[in-house]
Amino acid sequence: MTENGQRTRSFIRAAITLAIAAAIYEGLARSGYFAPALLPTIPTVAKTLFGMFADGSIVEHAAFTMYRVMFGFGLAVVVGIPLGILMARFSAIENFFLPLVSALMPIPSFALVPLFMLWFGIGNLTTILIVFYAATFPMVFNTWSGVRSVNPLWLRAAGAMGADEHKLFWKVIIPGASPFIITGMRQSFLRAWIAVVGAEMIAASDWGLGWVIFDAKEFLNADIMLASLAVIGAIGYAFERLVFGSIERATVQRWGMVRLAKG
């Protein structure tokens, strides 16, 4: 009961905070100290957002961005998980790839955008490859440490009960490493999402949410910028909470693995 009351109070306070922040912003925007083009009022932003939804342009931009993110992220998962597993299982592969991965990881993905633009032109391919580059490393690292951290006792127990390699892999190693793998997917999606927006800005392809924001700067359309920011935030949030949250519930939580991952 008190827990519930506490929560209601927190909720009310949060709402009040947001209302006050919005009021301050609105006051600043209306005060006329700043150019209205730079600091549009909230109703203007809402109207712009609605208009972009109504003519479908924002949906199209979002679709392009999603296509790039999913393609690059999918590629990262397809490459990252097997590579991570191989690195954890075979020390020769680990010896070869670990130095490379550790050397490439500190290079921010954006540093490669100009290079990739030269090599692959501007457009989908460059953006997808940047997303892939950004998303692969967390995937590889988490899978690698996940497989390595599978309790050796389980492996021996399964072996003693007569599990063959195939069974051992699918029934013990993969479920055992799954909390790490899912954390890796989460992190790499986050990276991919950051990378796609940046790559779209720098590589200036014709479509995509990052491009919309950057292009709006040229015309001082701060309302379009803020509206696209809201869309970008909403998509990122939805993926983080809804998609990965439900994947987690359907797999590791059901298998009772999360407690292990946490502590």
Added chain:
Amino acid sequence: MQDAVTTIAVTGAAARSQTGERLRLIARNIFPFVVVGTIWEIVAWAGIFPHRLFPTLEEVAASFVRLTMAGILPHHAIETVIRLLSGFALAALIGVSIGVLMGRSRRAEDIFLPLVSICAPIPGLAYAPLFLLWFGLGNISAVLLVGFVSAFPIIFNSWTGVKAVKEIWVRSAQSMGADDRRLFSHVILPGALPYILTGLRLGLAQAWRILVAVEMLAAVPWGLGWLIFGAREFLNTDAMLAGIAVIALIGLGLEKFVFQKIEDYTVVRWGMVTA
């Protein structure tokens, strides 16, 4: 006497095998780079791609040396590092204060948490055009944006850290008569430090990643991001690759020499985390 001789012989052998071990380790770490470098050279020499776009490693090394001798590369690197440090210092100062405040006071938590959780999930670079519009092109925007973006992981981790300090430590310190200041500096801060350091580490990594892109967009006069981006205009792929190499070195240096040292000196020594 006999024993002493054997001991010396044994330690000598051990030392020798240790250096052998170290050499083998170094060789093992270098081997992948040799393989990749050879493949790169073969592709570059075979002329599959236009030579301007895919220079050989000697050319990259030559332009690295040339740019370093001319002082261009160091100048770019220093500007970038200064920008990184000032943005990060801003983020650390503001992030740790807000995070600790949020952890200690329920009211502050209720005020800041909604704002932070709305602003944090938006990719940092998406704010860049907005900052450029508000604060103009150049240094101020770049530093503010880097600070703003890297503050979020610091806030979240400091907040979690302060909340994770064991209640029993706080109570026992209080019952032993610690006042608020002592409680803060002797119990809460050390207790939360592993988290805060993780936050700082994540924040610096984030700052580093975002800074390179910001330098490309914000049209700053010097900076590694700008060097790479500018080199594209003139198809100076060798200068670009040299710039990327410097970026990689700085990134690696931050990881190895800043964070691991900080961790060794603080949390590992205090026994909060086993090394």
